[in-house]
Amino acid sequence: MKALRDSGAEIAINMIPGSSEQATAFYANACLEAGVAFVNATPIRIASDPEWAKKFEERGVPLIGDDLQDQLGSTILHRNILQLLVARGVKVDKSYQLDVGGGAESLDSHYRGRMRKRQVKTSAISQDLPYEAPLVAGSSDYVPFLKNARESYFYVYGRQFGGAPVVIDIRMEVTDGPNAGPILLDAIRAAKLALKREVGGALESISAYGFKMPPKATTMYKAERWVEEFLLGKRKS
Structure with missing residues (x-):
């Protein structure tokens, strides 16, 4: 906490391994005490935890998170595919998204945080269907030789006009x-703007x-x- 204050930092980004629950809570509390805006890129619940959000709001410290969504990652692509199908009147019956990679996040997800990541990703894509359907999304394996690359596989089965089947099968790297x-x-x-406006607590817009x-x-x-x-x-x- 003293190091944060002495550094003059205004915003801290938490990008440690996704299974580091105690460390994430430690850094969140340090930022809270130091008055430093906290951006939580991990799947540990901080911004989405009402107790943490209330603490940051009471201190007037901005809070953003949880679990960063890439510019063009598997989750955002999957969500947009589902949104498009719903908008065009296609009934989605089932869908899955499987990710493999060779980076540190894939390694951590595979050995320690697989079920947490699967729950988070599945919950994220389910926001874009106005009805329930079998959905599975998450990291499926760690492949060292892929290094910093990530490969994602998507499958969607649905029905369009007259019950005619629609199958989408995509690979992205x-x-x-x-x-x-x-x-x-x-x-x-967004965190800097909130600091200027003296807005504390979870920032719903940029987090969503x-x-x-x-x-x-909400939807994208x-x-x-x-x-x-x-x-x-x-x-x-």
């Missing part, structure tokens, strides 16, 4: 590291837009509107 950059920059800008497990979940299109309203001062958080 991205470089993991740079994929987080644009969303983190958006989160930093850039994170898989926000305090208030609505989250974009929330961010615009926040930037224009029409929305508090």
Whole structure:
């Protein structure tokens, strides 16, 4: 905490391994005590935990999270596919998303945080279906030779007009590291704006837009509107 204060830092980003629950809580509390805005990129519940959110609001410290969503990662692509099908009147019967990678996050997800990540990703994509359907999303394996690459596989089965079947089968490959950059920059800008406006607590707009497990979940299109309203001062958080 003293190091944070002495450094003059205004915003801290938590990007430690996703299974480090105690360490994440430690850093969140340090930021809370030091008055430093906290961006939680891990799947540990901080911004989406009402108790943590209340503490940050009472101290007037901005809080953003949880679990960073990449600029073009598997979750955001899957969500947009489902949104498109719903908008075009296709009934989605079932879908899965499986990720394999060679980076540190894939290693941690595979050996320690697989079920947590699966729950978070599945919950995130379910926000875009207005009805219940069997959905599975998450990291399935760690492949060392992929290094900083991540491969994702998507399968969607649905029915269109007259009950005619629709099958979507897609493979996507991205470089993991740079994929987080644009969303983190958006989160930093939002945190800085909240500091200037003296707004504390969980920032619902940017959290819903850039994170898989926000305090208030919504569709991607609505989250974009929330961010615009926040930037224009029409929305508090």
